[in-house]
Amino acid sequence: MPTISLTSQYAIKQPVREVFPKRVEIKAYNPFGAFIGVLTNADIVSFINDINGGLGECVLNIAEKFDTSLPEIQLGNRIDVYISDRNTIQTTETYIRIYSGYISSIEPQITEDELVIVRMLGFHTKLGLDILKNETRTKLGTKANDGLQTDGTVAAAADIGDVARAIIARYVAETSNSIIVPPDEDGIPDIGEDMTFTFNEKTYAEALEKCRAIAPSGTHWRVDANGVVHFGDTGSEHKLIVGKHIANIRIKKNIEQVRNVLIVNAATASLYKSYSDVNSIQLYGRRIERMFDSGIEDEDTADLIASRFLTDNARPIVQIECDVIDDAFADGYDIESLQPGDTVTFFNLASEISSALQEDMVITRIEYAFERARITVEPVRSGIVDIQERLKKELKETQTDGTPPTYTT
Numbered sequence: 001m002p003t004i005s006l007t008s009q010y011a012i013k014q015p016v017r018e019v020f021p022k023r024v025e026i027k028a029y030n031p032f033g034a035f036i037g038v039l040t041n042a043d044i045v046s047f048i049n050d051i052n053g054g055l056g057e058c059v060l061n062i063a064e065k066f067d068t069s070l071p072e073i074q075l076g077n078r079i080d081v082y083i084s085d086r087n088t089i090q091t092t093e094t095y096i097r098i099y100s101g102y103i104s105s106i107e108p109q110i111t112e113d114e115l116v117i118v119r120m121l122g123f124h125t126k127l128g129l130d131i132l133k134n135e136t137r138t139k140l141g142t143k144a145n146d147g148l149q150t151d152g153t154v155a156a157a158a159d160i161g162d163v164a165r166a167i168i169a170r171y172v173a174e175t176s177n178s179i180i181v182p183p184d185e186d187g188i189p190d191i192g193e194d195m196t197f198t199f200n201e202k203t204y205a206e207a208l209e210k211c212r213a214i215a216p217s218g219t220h221w222r223v224d225a226n227g228v229v230h231f232g233d234t235g236s237e238h239k240l241i242v243g244k245h246i247a248n249i250r251i252k253k254n255i256e257q258v259r260n261v262l263i264v265n266a267a268t269a270s271l272y273k274s275y276s277d278v279n280s281i282q283l284y285g286r287r288i289e290r291m292f293d294s295g296i297e298d299e300d301t302a303d304l305i306a307s308r309f310l311t312d313n314a315r316p317i318v319q320i321e322c323d324v325i326d327d328a329f330a331d332g333y334d335i336e337s338l339q340p341g342d343t344v345t346f347f348n349l350a351s352e353i354s355s356a357l358q359e360d361m362v363i364t365r366i367e368y369a370f371e372r373a374r375i376t377v378e379p380v381r382s383g384i385v386d387i388q389e390r391l392k393k394e395l396k397e398t399q400t401d402g403t404p405p406t407y408t409t
Contacts (some may be wrong), residue, residue, distance in 0.1 A: 022085040022328040024370070026060070028072035029080070031102070032177055036072050047099055049366040051340035052212065054223035055122030057203040058099050062116040063284040067108070076142070077103045078179065079120050086327065087334045097225045098336055098368070100179065103379055123179045124223035128205035132170055139405035141198040141297070152405060155198045155297045160191035164211045164231045171204045179227045188231040191215050196297040198268070210295065212324060214304045220341050235342040235363055240324065242348040249322040259289040260314040262306050266296035273299070275306035280314035289313070320361065322375040326370070335373040338366055344377050364368065
């Protein structure tokens with residue numbers, strides 16, 4: 001179905017004045033965490049904040065000479081971005097941290113003026129750059145209470161929350177100067193369902209994704225600006241009024257990603273099983289997805305994965321994208337309060353549009369740009385399959401199936 005553009009009908013005037021000063025403070029630290037200085041001549045272009053991940057690329061324009069050698073602007077440095085506005089003035093330090101990342105790219109430019117473009121990445125990306133391990137052991141099974149076993153014992157059933165906490169705890173233990181903090185039950189609560197699984201040469205991000213695939217529908221994870229890992233269901237609730245808080249709405253509904261049959265191949269559990277959603281098949285025909293996963297250790301775990309998969313993927317997807325105007329400019333909204341995984345209710349939508357939104361919606365992506373935030377909102381189902389990513393993972397599963405449990409140095 002084509003995208004429906006509602007820009008003209010729901011446009012609001014651009015902000016024309018600040019009703020309360022909004023200030024930015026950008027601090028630089030070296031890779032070991034030592035404070036270097038404050039960047040006083042940098043402007044935020046934008047940054048991304050995604051569900052099932054966290055803070056993505058942040059772009060800064062820094063008014064410095066082409067050949068600058070400032071210690072603040074060095075590859076690997078940590079950059080923290082703080083905001084002070086009408087919503088933070090009552091907090092202890094009047095500023096809140098909205099971004100923390102490391103410099104991944106420096107691009108000096110000479111156009112009309114000399115400029116240095118700095119690109120940062122959030123620290124959740126580090127979870128995808130290292131292997132889940134205990135010293136040299138990279139084959140770890142689930143374990144009751146502890147989440148993960150650290151030796152060669154057989155995997156046992158463990159609460160999914162315990163496993164997720166153990167994954168992050170291993171990252172913190174194995175990483176020097178980790179910005180990600182040790183997990184607790186506030187950020188990663190018990191889920192109330194068990195998984196029996198063996199992680200073999202998985203990155204920390206891949207291991208968290210596996211926990212999410214087994215957890216109930218609506219479960220997601222992210223790393224926030226303070227290095228806290230959140231793993232669970234929906235967060236805060238936001239009530240957004242069209243024509244007051246938000247503008248430039250686009251709505252899209254499609255069946256491109258619908259998958260209503262899942263065939264699971266789990267060699268270690270001697271399992272080769274098909275699962276299906278009959279109602280979806282009647283409406284859209286058979287749309288099959290295949291999953292090869294050598295880490296699945298029993299049929300109960302396979303059943304949880306299949307149930308979650310079909311709940312998330314057997315129905316068409318409704319997606320809304322809109323701009324939320326900051327309340328430091330005209331009559332907007334506190335955009336810094338928006339986080340991936342938060343729920344959104346829209347008010348003042350035309351009745352024919354409201355009728356298309358038949359389920360709870362969550363924020364899956366935020367593009368922050370100081371005066372406004374462009375948010376993408378989708379159904380509470382947050383495990384919608386990306387077919388190309390699935391194919392890549394299936395290939396990797398096959399390649400690592402015979403990996404030894406430990407490596408040598």
